[in-house]
Amino acid sequence: MVIQTKDFGAVEISPDDILYFPQGVYAFEQENKFVILDDQNDTGVFQMQSVENGNLRFVLVDPFMVLHTYNPIIPDQELSLLEAKYREDLSFFVIAVLAETIEETTVNLKSPVVVNFAAKKGMQVILDGSSYPIRYPLFGGEASH
Amino acid sequence: MLVISRKPGDKLILGDDIEICILEVSGEKVKIGINAPKNVRIARSELLETQNANIEAQQSAQSDLVDLLKNRLPKK
Numbered sequence: 001m002v003i004q005t006k007d008f009g010a011v012e013i014s015p016d017d018i019l020y021f022p023q024g025v026y027a028f029e030q031e032n033k034f035v036i037l038d039d040q041n042d043t044g045v046f047q048m049q050s051v052e053n054g055n056l057r058f059v060l061v062d063p064f065m066v067l068h069t070y071n072p073i074i075p076d077q078e079l080s081l082l083e084a085k086y087r088e089d090l091s092f093f094v095i096a097v098l099a100e101t102i103e104e105t106t107v108n109l110k111s112p113v114v115v116n117f118a119a120k121k122g123m124q125v126i127l128d129g130s131s132y133p134i135r136y137p138l139f140g141g142e143a144s145h
Numbered sequence: 146m147l148v149i150s151r152k153p154g155d156k157l158i159l160g161d162d163i164e165i166c167i168l169e170v171s172g173e174k175v176k177i178g179i180n181a182p183k184n185v186r187i188a189r190s191e192l193l194e195t196q197n198a199n200i201e202a203q204q205s206a207q208s209d210l211v212d213l214l215k216n217r218l219p220k221k
Binding site: 006007025026027028041043045047056057058059061095096097098099100102105106108110111124126129134135138139 | 195211213217
């Protein structure tokens with residue numbers, strides 16, 4: 001099937017690529033179908049594109065590239081919502097707020113996008129009891145610790 | 146910011162009709178009870194901050210900035 005995207009125009013995707021977000025993501029709760037597009041270059045940057053709304057997309061970053069010690073604890077309730085038996089079944093992404101200068105670009109380490117690709121389910125989880133920042137500077141964060 | 150020390154079982158009143166009770170303190174966690182009219186929105190601050198960050202993320206997802214980002218991330 002073909003979906004409209006902001007950057008790549010019409011993109012051919014397989015229905016198997018569609019991830020279902022039962023609760024959407026925060027502030028966009030009505031959007032339930034996304035695809036996560038990789039640019040094939042192993043940059044650690046991904047696009048999370050709404051299937052039904054071509055204008056809605058997020059830039060995702062591999063959190064473990066940003067903070068090597070990142071260790072999100074996903075509660076059992078979220079684990080079962082994602083139909084995952086084990087935490088190893090889950091993939092993690094963080095949403096980036098891009099800025100004109102790269103130094104001002106931040107990622108939300110507190111609320112990762114968590115995906116169980118095997119079940120094609122995803123959700124944004126606000127990590128309870130963690131002190132990960134909602135606006136963590138992409139560059140200079142880890143170095144300054 | 147007004148800072149007040151309270152013990153478990155103590156209460157605070159905000160305005161005429163909002164009551165905040167300190168229910169339990171254990172380790173780093175404080176359990177709080179809130180009585181407020183239905184039209185008063187109560188949310189964990191990280192929820193509102195995550196909503197705001199998502200809105201900004203969606204607005205800022207411009208392709209030139211994405212390219213800039215890709216070029217700056219260390220290769221795996």
